[in-house]
Amino acid sequence: xxxxxxxxxxxxxxxxxxxxxxxAQSISEGLARNVLSAEVNGEVIDATRPIExxxxxxxxxxxxxxxxxxLWHSSAHLMAEALEAHYPGIKLAIGPPIENGFYYDVDFGDxxxxxxxxxxxxxxxxxxxxxxxxxxxxxxxKADAIHFFxxxxxxxxxxxxxxxxxxxxxxxxxxxxxxxCRGPHIPNTGFIKAAKLLNxxxxxxxxxxxxxxxxxxxxxxxPKQSELEDYLKLLEEARKRDHRKLGKELGLFAFSQKxxxxxxxxxxxxxxxxxxxxxxxxxxxxxxxxxxVITPHIGSKELYETSGHWEKYGKDSFQPxxxxxxxxxxxxxxxxxxxxxxxxxxxxxxYRDLPLRLAEFGxxxxxxxxxxxxxxxxxxxxTQDDAHIFCTVDxxxxxxxxxxxxxLYIFKTLDFPDFLAQVSLxxxxxxxxxxxxDANWEAAERGIQEVATEKGLKTVVEYGEAAFYGPKLDFMxxxxxxxxxxxxxxxxxxxxxxRFELEYTGADNQKHRPVMIHRxxxxxxxxxxxxxxxxxxxxFPLWLTPEQVKILPVSEKYNDYAQxxxxxLISYDIRALVDERNEKxxxxxxxxxxxxxxxxxxxxxxxxxxxxxxxxxxxxxDIGSLAIADFANKVNEEIKAMLSAQ
RNA sequence: GCCGUUGUAGCUCAGGGGUAGAGCACUUCCUUGGUAAGGAAGAGGUCACGGGUUCAAUUCCCGUCAACGGCUCCA
Numbered sequence: 001x002x003x004x005x006x007x008x009x010x011x012x013x014x015x016x017x018x019x020x021x022x023x024a025q026s027i028s029e030g031l032a033r034n035v036l037s038a039e040v041n042g043e044v045i046d047a048t049r050p051i052e053x054x055x056x057x058x059x060x061x062x063x064x065x066x067x068x069x070x071l072w073h074s075s076a077h078l079m080a081e082a083l084e085a086h087y088p089g090i091k092l093a094i095g096p097p098i099e100n101g102f103y104y105d106v107d108f109g110d111x112x113x114x115x116x117x118x119x120x121x122x123x124x125x126x127x128x129x130x131x132x133x134x135x136x137x138x139x140x141x142k143a144d145a146i147h148f149f150x151x152x153x154x155x156x157x158x159x160x161x162x163x164x165x166x167x168x169x170x171x172x173x174x175x176x177x178x179x180x181c182r183g184p185h186i187p188n189t190g191f192i193k194a195a196k197l198l199n200x201x202x203x204x205x206x207x208x209x210x211x212x213x214x215x216x217x218x219x220x221x222x223p224k225q226s227e228l229e230d231y232l233k234l235l236e237e238a239r240k241r242d243h244r245k246l247g248k249e250l251g252l253f254a255f256s257q258k259x260x261x262x263x264x265x266x267x268x269x270x271x272x273x274x275x276x277x278x279x280x281x282x283x284x285x286x287x288x289x290x291x292x293v294i295t296p297h298i299g300s301k302e303l304y305e306t307s308g309h310w311e312k313y314g315k316d317s318f319q320p321x322x323x324x325x326x327x328x329x330x331x332x333x334x335x336x337x338x339x340x341x342x343x344x345x346x347x348x349x350x351y352r353d354l355p356l357r358l359a360e361f362g363x364x365x366x367x368x369x370x371x372x373x374x375x376x377x378x379x380x381x382x383t384q385d386d387a388h389i390f391c392t393v394d395x396x397x398x399x400x401x402x403x404x405x406x407x408l409y410i411f412k413t414l415d416f417p418d419f420l421a422q423v424s425l426x427x428x429x430x431x432x433x434x435x436x437x438d439a440n441w442e443a444a445e446r447g448i449q450e451v452a453t454e455k456g457l458k459t460v461v462e463y464g465e466a467a468f469y470g471p472k473l474d475f476m477x478x479x480x481x482x483x484x485x486x487x488x489x490x491x492x493x494x495x496x497x498x499r500f501e502l503e504y505t506g507a508d509n510q511k512h513r514p515v516m517i518h519r520x521x522x523x524x525x526x527x528x529x530x531x532x533x534x535x536x537x538x539x540f541p542l543w544l545t546p547e548q549v550k551i552l553p554v555s556e557k558y559n560d561y562a563q564x565x566x567x568x569l570i571s572y573d574i575r576a577l578v579d580e581r582n583e584k585x586x587x588x589x590x591x592x593x594x595x596x597x598x599x600x601x602x603x604x605x606x607x608x609x610x611x612x613x614x615x616x617x618x619x620x621x622d623i624g625s626l627a628i629a630d631f632a633n634k635v636n637e638e639i640k641a642m643l644s645a646q
Numbered sequence: 647g648c649c650g651u652u653g654u655a656g657c658u659c660a661g662g663g664g665u666a667g668a669g670c671a672c673u674u675c676c677u678u679g680g681u682a683a684g685g686a687a688g689a690g691g692u693c694a695c696g697g698g699u700u701c702a703a704u705u706c707c708c709g710u711c712a713a714c715g716g717c718u719c720c721a
Contacts, residue, residue: 114650201716202649209718213649216716244713248657257694257712309721316719335721369647369719370712378720467721555678582678590682604680614681622681 037070072097081177082124101220118197132190142166194228243533262380295339336362355391376530397447427464436494469495554604572632
């Protein structure tokens with residue numbers, strides 16, 4: 001007998017060689033029907049594999065990420081089987097699970113595979129799934145593995161096997177299909193109840209552009225048909241929220257081929273929104289002791305030689321600007337830090353001056369690859385909500401903590417309740433990769449982790465993800481429909497203070513090198529606005545939205561009264577406009593709803609006579625008639641409640 | 647940068663070797679209205695750009711640019 005410890009701490013005595021699936025069956029048939037794989041001593045394995053010794057056991061279902069991955073991994077094999085049925089002779093490369101579904105890289109030879117072919121493959125997958133073919137694991141010798149794929153004529157698998165050690169090679173088979181695979185897999189194909197091919201795209205074999213381009217087929221499967229339907233609805237919802245679409249519809253920003261790709265043009269409404277965000281953050285930063293600075297959009301090439309960026313990024317950047325003066329060169333600034341370092345150096349600094357927090361909404365230019373540009377999330381000219389905190393090593397922890405406070409305040413006010421912090425530390429196996437003393441690194445790494453815990457952040461630690469110049473902390477938010485985005489970032493930097501020879505006089509009257517902390521809660525205004533648009537589906541919070549109130553006269557006879565209402569609201573700091581068009585009120589309401597204006601005020605004979613407005617809330621409808629001042633106060637109360645979030 | 651797809655009116659899109667069409671938006675007129683689309687008329691296009699084939703190209707071919715879906719990249 002062996003002892004298995006379950007996640008709740010309870011134990012079960014079972015015969016040696018019992019499978020996880022059998023354990024599930026002993027708990028309940030229902031559970032057994034849902035078990036996709038199992039985590040045994042922390043390793044995810046087939047639920048059908050015998051357990052030979054005492055172990056901790058977690059049964060994995062669709063509710064576990066690892067369970068999902070197992071189903072999708074098995075589905076990749078199923079899709080490969082279906083593809084082979086339709087296209088005999090295709091060569092298969094790799095087929096892993098991904099965050100949402102899975103893909104298989106396939107060499108279709110001369111055959112064209114396109115969206116039109118998806119349906120038949122899906123149909124075959126489901127037919128095969130219904131056969132409930134078991135996934136059978138088999139350990140094979142390297143020689144046998146090579147023999148198998150040589151027979152099959154699949155050079156990609158042979159190349160993969162080449163990199164594997166004899167004795168560690170396993171095959172998995174289901175139905176008539178056998179694949180080289182480490183596993184794990186679900187017990188049988190019957191668990192797959194719904195399948196959808198999503199997309200095809202080119203991808204290089206092993207991600208190397210010197211290699212052959214394969215066809216990557218993206219797909220997703222589910223253990224229930226209804227889950228697929230929910231997922232398709234989510235995709236549809238994501239399409240509706242796409243900031244590129246909403247940005248155009250709501251008149252926020254645009255691009256012009258003539259201006260240049262990746263260079264956004266902020267339209268009046270988008271500018272209004274952005275400036276309001278800027279003011280919001282400026283105000284919060286002022287309260288936290290930041291000093292606002294402004295630096296030029298260009299800097300001499302020498303500045304970037306000092307910073308080291310010329311050497312590293314120079315040839316992939318917008319090229320230097322030359323001047324009538326022979327040999328003089330300037331660069332569009334790709335970041336603000338070097339300028340801020342020079343501000344630090346404008347006067348001798350004492351430890352009493354630290355921390356010095358220099359903030360700037362700094363516009364920078366980076367020559368991103370053409371294929372990378374994407375709406376507002378990846379552009380060539382953008383404005384960082386940047387700041388650099390110059391402090392002593394001892395102050396790092398406290399300063400990082402203050403940045404966390406600022407970010408939490410922003411998330412709260414802008415309604416991002418679901419987020420986590422990723423702490424990126426050194427790769428312990430490769431200490432020579434990093435600049436700065438061990439002692440400093442250790443203090444900062446420990447400080448960041450401690451303060452993240454103290455602030456109650458949900459944290460994940462990634463080793464080896466730190467930049468060469470210092471550890472960092474990034475915030476990952478989940479938006480309203482569950483997608484993850486990387487937002488604010490905090491980075492400790494030992495490198496630039498060194499390169500710019502920054503120093504301050506300590507209490508000991510000796511020169512010391514400050515530490516620099518880069519931080520940008522939004523990342524960039526462009527990217528943040530994009531995420532915000534998708535998060536709130538274009539329905540911005542009342543305090544932020546460009547047009548808060550639209551006044552809709554019932555007929556042109558009341559346009560004058562409507563204008564006087566608008567004027568009155570503006571005196572209350574409310575952004576109001578009149579729809580003076582010669583249209584019926586139903587039409588004006590419809591248009592205001594589509595423009596996502598939070599409040600509509602209908603005015604006609606009755607309101608004009610009484611000096612009132614008939615209010616209507618977007619999405620809710622008529623909320624009754626009230627005096628202008630009462631309405632204005634109501635709106636301002638609502639805004640005050642939003643901004644006082646702490 | 648690489649692979650694939652696309653580029654027709656402000657927007658969404660149809661069409662197709664003989665120089666263009668719909669709906670919405672826009673302008674004007676009729677209507678002067680009460681909580682998600684009133685009616686009529688009008689205006690609007692070098693069919694992305696450059697080259698080629700052709701009697702003739704928006705349509706076919708090549709190239710460029712851009713957008714989109716991926717890959718690689720991201721100070």
